[in-house]
Amino acid sequence: MTNENVVLSGMRATGRIHLGNYFGAVKNWVELQDRYRCFYFIADWHALTTDYAEPKQIGDNSLEMLADLLASGLDPERSVIFVQSLVPEHAELHLLLSMITPLGWLERVPTYKEQIKELSNKDLFTYGFLGYPVLQTADILLYRAQFVPVGEDQASHLELSREIGRRFNSYFGDIFPEPKALFTPTPKVPGLDGRKMSKSYGNTINLSDSPEEVTAKCREMFTDPERIRRTDVGHPETCNLFQFHRLFSSAELQEKVAGECRRAQIGCVDDKRLIADQINEFLAPIRARRQDLLKNRDVLLDILSAGSRKAAERAGETMDEVRSALSINYRKVGEESR
Numbered sequence: 001m002t003n004e005n006v007v008l009s010g011m012r013a014t015g016r017i018h019l020g021n022y023f024g025a026v027k028n029w030v031e032l033q034d035r036y037r038c039f040y041f042i043a044d045w046h047a048l049t050t051d052y053a054e055p056k057q058i059g060d061n062s063l064e065m066l067a068d069l070l071a072s073g074l075d076p077e078r079s080v081i082f083v084q085s086l087v088p089e090h091a092e093l094h095l096l097l098s099m100i101t102p103l104g105w106l107e108r109v110p111t112y113k114e115q116i117k118e119l120s121n122k123d124l125f126t127y128g129f130l131g132y133p134v135l136q137t138a139d140i141l142l143y144r145a146q147f148v149p150v151g152e153d154q155a156s157h158l159e160l161s162r163e164i165g166r167r168f169n170s171y172f173g174d175i176f177p178e179p180k181a182l183f184t185p186t187p188k189v190p191g192l193d194g195r196k197m198s199k200s201y202g203n204t205i206n207l208s209d210s211p212e213e214v215t216a217k218c219r220e221m222f223t224d225p226e227r228i229r230r231t232d233v234g235h236p237e238t239c240n241l242f243q244f245h246r247l248f249s250s251a252e253l254q255e256k257v258a259g260e261c262r263r264a265q266i267g268c269v270d271d272k273r274l275i276a277d278q279i280n281e282f283l284a285p286i287r288a289r290r291q292d293l294l295k296n297r298d299v300l301l302d303i304l305s306a307g308s309r310k311a312a313e314r315a316g317e318t319m320d321e322v323r324s325a326l327s328i329n330y331r332k333v334g335e336e337s338r
């Protein structure tokens with residue numbers, strides 16, 4: 001098995017890709033394509049850990065997400081792009097890793113209790129939800145990824161994966177390399193309401209939103225809470241909307257808006273229209289590409305199936321060694337692992 005630098009990352013198929021996902025992950029994935037051997041996957045099984053009661057959307061979400069990713073610049077010629085459930089080795093390794101993962105490690109994951117509280121409308125007291133980090137570990141170790149692009153807030157998840165990998169190696173030999181975090185500076189993308197942009201808060205702008213939807217959402221955007229009247233001076237440095245200018249507007253426009261805001265020469269209503277135009281200008285080519293891609297779902301399915309075959313090749317090689325290490329390899333030498 002080649003040991004070139006493999007990067008692995010995935011995204012849960014729980015909805016459309018929003019600007020927070022784009023700037024927090026996807027933009028970076030696109031840039032990594034030329035420097036590493038990248039494996040990117042759509043995590044449909046992970047989506048089931050929270051959305052198991054309503055799975056109907058997951059298949060659709062996966063294809064829409066693929067269109068979002070391709071429209072954003074992921075290239076199936078340069079990266080392996082696949083869907084988790086088409087590579088069943090993820091489930092096999094998850095099962096095997098679950099044998100050696102102490103329960104206490106999972107119960108202590110900080111986001112476990114947080115998510116249960118946050119998604120209180122769903123019953124998350126399931127085996128699958130508790131085991132989510134083990135599945136995540138299987139996703140990474142299956143490809144013997146050397147690097148996992150993470151934001152600072154996900155570093156603890158990766159640390160758990162490293163610990164599970166170390167524990168496996170200590171029992172069965174040196175099978176898995178330790179995946180390292182690939183920290184890349186990502187800008188903070190606030191939601192419409194000033195909290196972190198997140199599907200579960202319903203405060204997102206999606207890559208798939210129409211220009212009218214973007215404009216309507218921008219109208220709802222939180223601004224400087226101290227600016228009550230049009231004649232009050234504003235504070236761009238603390239204004240939620242201005243953070244979008246930092247992402248989407250030229251330096252000149254940022255300077256102009258900030259100056260006019262501080263002198264009360266521009267109203268927030270006008271600025272909301274202005275930022276909507278900036279965001280729409282940014283989204284226009286992505287939107288056009290994704291609409292084009294979604295016209296032919298068979299092509300998308302072909303891309304997923306070809307990517308999944310490539311992923312399965314590497315996954316199969318890993319599982320061959322894992323099964324041998326556990327003395328449960330019943331295949332003849334040279335026999336296909338699947």
Ligand code: SF4
Binds near residue numbers: 236239271272
């Ligand atoms: S004018 Fe713009 S930057 Fe100033 S407070 Fe209003 S929305 Fe914020």
